[in-house]
Amino acid sequence: MPFSSVYPHYVNKVKRKGRTVEELHEVIQWLTGFSEKQLQQFIASEDDFTQFFAKARIHENASMITGSICGVKIQEIEDQLMLKIRYMDKLVDELAKGRPMEKILRTSK
DSSP: OOOHHHHHHHHHHHHHHOOOOHHHHHHHHHHHOOOOHHHHHHHSSSSHHHHHHOOOOOOOGGGOSSETTTTGGGGGGGOHHHHHHHHHHHHHHHHHHTOOOOHSSSSOO
């Protein structure tokens, strides 16, 4: 599935809850290491999630993302691609739920 086909759903989800596209981009960029320019290229392309995450540099603190998404505990996901997709889903959910940005963007303790 192309990232560009899911991206508008992320935008709608966060905007419905009063968050901004800029905040969404900040969360995606934190997770993937992409610049704004790189992110815009993915939004405009037909690259699927496999290609998207193959080019990403997943943040070193991404493993701090825990909890459940779609009824599945993130820490129990073994498939690396699905794990990265669920990381992003969880971050977008937290953003939409109004969680403070400093908690969404995990920092070392």
